[in-house]
Every structure is written in structure tokens, then in C-alpha cells.
Amino acid sequence: MKRIGLVILDLKEYIILTVLIIFSLYFIFSNDNSQIRFLRAVAIGTFGTVQSGLTAIPNVFELQQENKLLRETNIKLANEISNLKESKLENIRLTKLLNFREENKLSFVSGRIVNKSLVQTRNTITINAGEADSVFINMPVVTVEGLAGRIVSTGRNYSIANILYNKDMRITVKSQRTRIDGILMYDGLQNLIMTNVLKSADLTAGDLIITSEYSNLFPPGIPVGTVTETGNLDNLFKKVVITPAVNFQTLEEVFILKHLPDKDRADLENSYQKKK
Amino acid sequence: MRFNIIKYPIILLALILLQKSFISVIALSKLNITPDIVLIAVIYIGIKEGKIGGSVYGFFAGLLLDILSGSFVGLLALAYTVSGFVAGFFKTEGDRFLSKYNFLLVTFICSLISCFLYYGLYSQGTSTGFADVMLLYVFTSATYTTLISMVILVIPKRKTLERGFTD
Structure with missing residues (x-):
């Protein structure tokens, strides 16, 4: 302690000088003139440069934390x-x-697919819209791209629809370009086939297939798919393979068209079929 | 020493008043270079009393001048503190550096330091270059102050006067 006192006594002149310089600098930097602003800018610049130089030295613990x-x-x-x-x-x-x-001019209900099957012979989708949303059996199910299927069962809040890849589906379709009619069905394997097309019919790959006005279940003109392959089925008919407009693998939202079969027409056609 | 505690502040106050009132009469050129008579007194005190006396009296004299001038408070305080402290290095037995031309040398050195600090900081952020500041202000002011300090050489010292009376 005594030694420290002696050291302080030895350095008292410099301590006093330092204190006075500090006071002077305090007064100097209390001013707000152009010189002090300049000095402040220089000081900040110098300090920043030194600091940036120091930050270049890696700190292992800080790096770990930072990482x-x-x-x-x-x-x-x-x-x-x-x-x-x-x-x-x-x-x-x-x-x-x-x-x-x-x-679209037809009114419809939108719904989200909550379940679907794609690898069976009778594939369906379950939609989160039901009778509470005015969804009823036989209503067509469509997407922006085209026809997806038809409602076959309804609950209060959910409904099930047969999609095109279902062996129970039979859709009357036609070629948009040549107006050739046919019946679209699923072969149970992987293809949608357009049947009842005569060998002489003008159908080529790329032709758009739409729903026909002969169908009582679907409104006419809804895109169904495009012709991808044509060949001979037998001596009389062509085998026409259709790629659906709708991609069922990625399908998530659908619309259920509020379109029901014309009852008079259905009754008349059914009674005539029975008579036959 | 007690007498000095009263004497130095009175002398400094008188010189500060003189510096602020009449010194502009002998200003040089349009740059308004004036001698610093307060600094001469601070240097004298530094040589006479040492580093502490020089720096403390320098600080308060400078601060008072700063306050009276009203701009850049602390700048003269800093310059005078350092100058007074440096002058304290020339404190010797028999006040060798207060005699004859030694005092002029010390005054020139301390004035250079004081002017360097003052004008060096004052010219920051201005368009005046370092060489211009040194030539036009620092050397000129220091030289002028040194020349004026020659007055001290013609003031007869107590010892000389006593010797004169006894002869």
C-alpha cells in the first residue's frame, strides 16, 4: 500500500496532467461545432477500422455459438x-x-378431396361437401382442367365420387374436332378407352374429347381428355386410348356441378328400354 | 509560495483582461496573428513552479480565456495545460531558464506546442492544409509570442536590484 502511495507520489505530476487533459477534452467535446463534428467522425471511423480489424481474429467460442x-x-x-x-x-x-x-355459368359447390384411391378397379374420391352443401348423387365432379367423375354416395358433410378410373363409369363423349361419338370407360388396368368408334372414324392423337349432349348425366362440352393412341380393336371398331384432362395423382380440390339428370328424359328412356 | 498563490492568479487575470482588450491593437496581417501574453505568463510560472504549477495555472487561465471568447471551450485550456507542463521541465536550481535568452528558447518551444495544439485542432474539418496551418499560424504566432516575451528580459530582477543597492 505504501509502495503504491509512493508510486502515485512519483507520478503525481503526470496524474494531474492527465486529469487536466481529460477535463480539457471533456470541454472540447462538449462543443458542437464543425471541428468537433469532424473529429467525432474521424474518431468513429478510426474506432470502426480498429474494431473491424479485431473482429477478423476468430473467437472459437463465439464461432461455436454463432454456428x-x-x-x-x-x-x-x-x-x-x-x-x-x-x-x-x-x-x-x-x-x-x-x-x-x-x-363457368353453372352453379357449383367447391370441395376438398379428403381421401382417394387410384390403384383399384373402382377408384373413388371422398369430398368434404355433402347434402348440407346441396350435393346429391349423380352430380358431375369437375376441375379446372375437365371432368373428374360423378357423385355416387352422399352424407351430410361428405360425399363419394367415382372418378374416370372406375369400371362403373360410362360416359358418352365425342371428339370436339370431328364430332365422332363414343363411350368412355376404364379398362381396369391403366387406360381410359373410347369404345364404339368405327374403324373409319376420323380420330387422331391430340384430338380433344368432350362430354356429349347425348349424356343425361353430364352437361355437354366438358373436356374429358385427349386422344393419345389409336389402333384397331377388331374388324369393326377402333381402339382409342384417352389421357384424361385431369391429373388424378395431384388432384386436391374439385367442383361439384349442381346439375342433375333430366328426370323426364331419364324416365322416358328407361321405360322405353324396359318395353324393348 | 503562499504569496505566489495570490500573485499568479492576479497576474494571470490582469494579462487575460489585457489579452482580450488591447492585444488586438498589435495584431499582424489580415490573419490577425497576435502574441499570447497569457501563455508567456503560464510558461514563466511553469519554469518557476514546475510541472504541476505550470499545468494547473495553464488549465485555469486557458479555460477562463475559452469562456470569455465563448467558442470552442476547452481548446486553450488543453494547449496551456500541455505548454505549462512542458515549461515545468525547465525548472532548475537558480532559475537558469528564466535568465537571458534561455527564456526565449523555452517560450518558443512551448509556444510552438501550444499553437500546434490550438491551431491543429481548430483547423480540423476546414479546407486549410496542414502546411498552411503550420506556416501561417503556428510558426507566426509562436515567433510573435517569443518576440513579445523579450519584454521580460528588460524587467530588472530583484537580485539585480538588490545588488545594485548594495554596490
């Missing part, structure tokens, strides 16, 4: 990107549906 933080941030950002992508895709889908809603 951990960055990894966590990375995970969070990756999740956010994933959510944003999902939102973007949903936005695209919903925009298409909205455009479809505006373009």
Missing part, C-alpha cells in the same frame, strides 16, 4: 420457405379455381 444460432435460424428459414412454397402453390391452385368459378 449454433445460424443452424437454428437455417432450420427456421427452411420451414418458412417450405410454408411459403406451399402457400404459393395453393395460391396458384385457388386462383385457377377462382377463374374457373367466374368463367
